Structure formats: structure tokens, C-alpha cells
Amino acid sequence: MATRASIPKGMRDFSPPVMFRRNYILSAVKSVFEKYGFSPIQTPAIEKKDTLTGKYGGEGDRLIFNILNSATDYKDGKMTFKQGESISDKALIYDLTVPCARYVVQNRNDIVFPFKRYQMQNVWRADKPQKGRYREFFQCDADVIGDNSLLSEIELIQIYDEVFDKLKIPNIEICINNRKILSGLVELMDAKELFNDIVIALDKLENIGLNKVKEEMKEKGVSDSSLLVLENFLSITDISELKSQLSSSDTGSKGVEELEFICDNINRLGLKSSELKFNITLARGIDYYTGSIIEVKQNNVKIGSIGGGGRYDNLTSVFGLNDVSGVGISFGIDRIYIVMDELNCFPEDIDQNIQVMLVNFGEQESIFCLPILKKIRENGISSELYPSSSKLKKQMSYANKKNVEFVVMIGEDEMSSGRILVRNMEDGTQKDMTINEFISKIK
């Protein structure tokens, strides 16, 4: 009996039209990464379970896809595990950050620090699939590892700006905050021990509004006087006011100083088309960030962030290497795709990957076409000969669906005259010419 052709839930096939668009996004990101001096690395899809577990919190651990070991007992397609035999010690990667940290520690003697690496790979999460959330998805990360200079933050913001400008996505907002400012705020609120709860609630401000945020904080034990401090703090709009408010907190002041350095320099340099905005509520969960926090939104499409990142001071310490500061950003390719699709940002000719199709009128004609096709290809023109001599209508429909630019017809007449009949598929006009004329016309 035949197997039913289907894929597991949360997985996707990418057909050519989608692939062309994804590749267009990826090559823009890649070229900017490389222009800014980042080098590619790749780590395996499969890591040891030890490497991954305990790095993403309990909920994260649960979403890791585990890989079954090969049982020593295997018969007729059935594996039997003996008592005490380990059934799984490997898993699929959940993100690129932890594998990168593992890579850096493992290869620390060969790596040239500061290590500017980028990494573009699939990751897998056993999440409940829903619109826009998949169990296999692509991550694009760039990080500067082993240096604490804020020049890296400036560079990463420029990268965001340049990529989105290149992709012609309008109304991009790059939000920035600093973890230390949040620490300063919590100090002012006199609620240090509730830091995580406060940050998690604050992160929801845009979605649920101030009243609900305050309610949530109250439930977690934040006092009324603390909430008053918070409310006052949230009304701050410029950095100088922030500075005076946080002057009593060393950590807070340091955060403001860092933020100011980055914003001042970006303002002085100018961005191509994005806008950099300080956003005091930006926290990006209770992630591993310790300094700058960055998040990118497109203001017309309601889809959440299309990129994010920040500075982390302790990423490699879980693998035993301390005092390595890093800062990185990530591009959310699936969401960028959706934004570009909705806003019609993809170039019109993106599906036009084949310029020329030669019609196949029969065995003699097709053999006659082969050297002509070879010549066209030698001129760097993407082209093909329809493989069999199907009805002309079928061949033309194929050319149409593949968005071919020109169809070349070489039948008996053309074989004897040495000229070819060229149909422009866009306007439907036909013209006869020599092969050389045709080639120079296209080039």
C-alpha cells in the first residue's frame, strides 16, 4: 500500500516562489553581515542534551526535540531498549545562541577575538504550531564576542538599518533600552528582590496597558509607593531627565551613560531609513541580557518584533569560560517575509529566474537546438529547452507559469533560414532574428 504523502505538523515545504523570496531576504542579510566584517560559522543541528538542557528555563527544556539513540537490540525494524540503557542523549538545537557559546568555548584557542561571527541555520522547537509559529524555523544571528566596547552596539544598529533599507521596508523602528536602566528603576522602586516580576510585567505594557501592568505588579507584592515611582518614571521622555532621576543609582547611571553614548553616535552618523527610539519598557523577557537591549518593529504590520538582540556578559560561563562579554542581534526571517509580502516590498521580477525557453518541436528540431542552447548559456543567460515535444500550448503554458521572459521557436523554417523566432512573453510580440542578435538583445 502506498504511503500517504504528508508532513508532520508545524513543518513546512518551501516551493520555488517562496524560496526565491526567502533567498532574496537571506542574501541581503548575509551581504550586510559580511560587509561589516562578520564571518560565517555553522554548528550541527544535533547537540548533546547536556549542552542544551537547563539553558532555556523549564518551559524551554520541554520544547526541545530529543533524538532517540540507536538501541543495541534492533530486529525487523523494532528497537528494544534494555533496562538502564539510555534512550536519548542528543537533541535538535533550540536556538543558535547556546550552540555558538558552546562553539566559542570549545574552539577558544583557535578563535581570533573579538570574534565577529554570523550564523544562519534552522532551529527546532516542539511548540504548539499556530499561524506564524512553526516547529522548524530559520535564525540569522550576528554577534561580537569577547569585547565590551559599545562601538559594537552602534555597528549592529547600523546593520539593522542597512538590511531593512536594502530590503526597502519602510517605517522601521529600532527600539533600544538598557538592562541597567531597568535595574536602576527597580532600585528607585525599592523592590530589588522583585526585579524579574517587575520586568516581566513591564514588558507587557504595550499589549495590556498601564493599569493591568500595575495590577500584575501589585499581585506580585510591589507596594503602592513603588508603583508611584514607576508611573513617574514612565513619563520620562528624554535622556537628560532620565540621567537626573537615576543619579542615585550607580547601575542605573551606568545604563544611561551607555544608552547616551550609543544614541548620540547614531544620531551624529545618521541612519539610512530606520528610526532609533529609546523605549524604557523594552525588556525582552528575563533573558540573558545584561546591558543594551534592542528590538526592531515595522510600524504598519501588526506582527510583533522582526528582530532583536542585546548584550550579555555571562553567556559562555555555563561552559566554564568566564568574563567573555558579547553583543548580538537576530533577524526574524519568517516575520520579515510576512511584512514584505503585505507591504509589497519584493521586487516584481523576483520569480523570473529563467530568461529563455526554447520550444521543442520534435527530435530533429531539439537536437538542432542543443548547440544554440549551449551558446545562450555560455553567455550567462539562464535558459532551457522544453524536454519533450508536447503540444505547443502545453509548452507555452509551462513558460508562462515559470515566468520565462523570452520563448524561442526553432521549427523547420527556422532550421533552414538560420534565423530564430523570439516571443517576448511580457507584451506578446514576436520577431525573427539571428542567434547573435538575440543574445546581444538580452545581454
Next chain:
Amino acid sequence: MATRASIPKGMRDFSPPVMFRRNYILSAVKSVFEKYGFSPIQTPAIEKKDTLTGKYGGEGDRLIFNILNSATDYKDGKMTFKQGESISDKALIYDLTVPCARYVVQNRNDIVFPFKRYQMQNVWRADKPQKGRYREFFQCDADVIGDNSLLSEIELIQIYDEVFDKLKIPNIEICINNRKILSGLVELMDAKELFNDIVIALDKLENIGLNKVKEEMKEKGVSDSSLLVLENFLSITDISELKSQLSSSDTGSKGVEELEFICDNINRLGLKSSELKFNITLARGIDYYTGSIIEVKQNNVKIGSIGGGGRYDNLTSVFGLNDVSGVGISFGIDRIYIVMDELNCFPEDIDQNIQVMLVNFGEQESIFCLPILKKIRENGISSELYPSSSKLKKQMSYANKKNVEFVVMIGEDEMSSGRILVRNMEDGTQKDMTINEFISKIK
């Protein structure tokens, strides 16, 4: 306690120098695929177990990496499966051929046939790791699906030739045979029921020699008179003799006709640098091939085939779609890498992905450098500013290790003069110039 940084056996990290070389190979393959009218698709890394099992033989099934389901019972990082609960219904893909067949059947109503697709992805096999054999490796496949014209075979041979020519790999031999010729031979030997045994033994001829092949066949029950026919057959060197020998077999004659058509046309068209050779012993295992069989070798490096493929008539029938003929080829990226490395085929400047590094002499100097760096990048030149003001020696060593072409020094003097000091890292010469002079020099 810190986790030890290591990866599972058979897995690999790719560092920047390897990535540059791999990307060089992949982009050559990709550009030729697209020039010949092939479109990219991508299928998920994870397929349903039903889709994969039973397609690769018993040994193949055993090498499939199975993925553990999420148990309904999960506590403190431990999963417990209840009696009767399925522990695995998904697996990692083992090759790209079966997923492609599944994709074609599932999307048959949207696909434009003949479907010329290429696919470049990782696959996984729980094979015993050894030199040159990994548990995660990259496959590059191109197939023409839904058409039985031999023009596709011609095109695929041209693709091999063009890719290896582009990669400047010398002494490439493209071997060709036809499954129907092997069927004809077995008919002549009067040993039809031993077809698989005979083909498997014959496939080893180059490695173990004729006597051992005959011995193996004899053990499997091939008679002495059959072996005489075989020996006589193996001495055939040209196609016309093959034709007369196989004239009594319909299948064999059809195979010779197909082979002749392909070889004649390739000879007439000419290849750039590869050589096409008929090889009567080529069988590529007892694979799913039904017509042409193709295999590529490089004659100086002993590593086996660096590519292979053939025609298959029944690939989609396991998923319920009959009468779809296909033909495809595959590039063995890991082996091509080894060959190119041994023969020094990689371009000399392949590691030189950063053209310019600006030295960081301190905070004032680095801020002064930012607009200059921006201008250099706006001219499309890959460049970076060393992020912190480390010792000059450390910065120069970084530039050296990253193969930077030019190092730009802007200290106090340069800040006041408006000129910059440029060091050519290849010959060690230094020269002062304006920024515009420098930019036009590089471009």
C-alpha cells in the same frame, strides 16, 4: 557546575575558513543549477516516520535518526511514556530523494511539470563515523521529474561539466551506463533471477578485480557458462559491438540506444573539461535506478565518486503516484571539498572577506573614525573598526589572522591633517592619502 563544551560524534562545527570554502562550492553549484532552469525547493528536516521507513532497505531504516515524541507526562525534566503511548512518529531525513518524491506527490496539483527542482540541505544518518563519513552532511540534488526525454540526461551531464570546470577541478571523469544494459547482460548470462547478486558483485570490479567478482558470483550460484558470457562481455569497449552483442535482448537494445543517443549528443556538443566515459560495470548498488546511471570521479584523488545519479521510473509510486519518470544528479560536497583542498583548487584570496580594518587608538580617535568607516562601507567595501583600543600589536595580529587587505591608521596626527595612513598588509608598505584617494584606490 559548568557543562563540558563538546559535540556528539559524527557532527562537525564549521569555522570561517571552512565556511568560505564550502560556500564557494555551493554557490558555484547553485548558479549552474539556476542557469539551467532549475528552481529551488526546501523540505523540512523532520518527516513522518511512515514517509521514510521502508524506502532505504533494512540497513537504511536502521540508520534513520528517530525523534522522540513529547510525552504527555513531563515532570522535573523527566518524560514518562505510558503503556501504549507512541514514543516516536517523526524522524530526521536520510536523503533528499524520498522527501522530494513526497513533496511532488503532495503538491502535484500546484507543480508545473516537467518539474526541474534543485535542493541543497543537510541530511542525517546514524552511520558509524569515520574519516570522510559524518552523521550530518550536505546534499545538493537536481532532478527533472515528470518527463522521460533523454535530453535531461544530456543537460545533467553538461551541469556536472560546467560546475567542475567552474571550480577548476582537473581530470574529471563522468562515467555512464544504463540499467537496461545490465538487464540485457544478465539475460545473455541466462541468470535473470540472480540480477541483484550479479549487479552487486559487478559494482565491486574496480575495487576487488575480476577474479574475486567471479568468485562472489559463483558463490551466489552463477554458472561457469554464464561467467564466460560475462567475461566476454566485459571486454567490449565500443558501443557498436555492444549493440550487436545485445541485439537478442529487447531491454538490452533499448539501453544501448539510450546510451548512444546521450553519448553522441554530448560528443557533438563537446564538454568544457570533463571526459564522458561509458563504463559497463557501473551499477551504483541496487538502487532505484531504471535507466541511465551516472557517476563522477576525479582521477587524481582516491576518494570514490564525487557525484552520481540516474533515471528512476517509479520513485513517486510509493506515495501512490504512478508513471512519473525522473532523472537526477547529486553533488557530494564533502568529497568535492577534499579533492579541491588536495589539488589546491580554491582561489588564493578565498579567506580575504574583509578588505579594510581601521585601527582603534582610543575613544576620541574611534569616534572620529565612525563617519569614515561609514563612508568606506557606503562604497561597498567590507570593513570594520577594531572595537576597543587594545595594543597596536594585538590589533595588527587580529588584522593579519583575518586576512585583512588594508589597515587604516587614524591617530592624532591624521585627525588634524585630514589624511589617513594606509598599510598594505600584503607587502607591508605604508602610505598616507586622503579618504577619497583610498576609496578610489580600492574600488
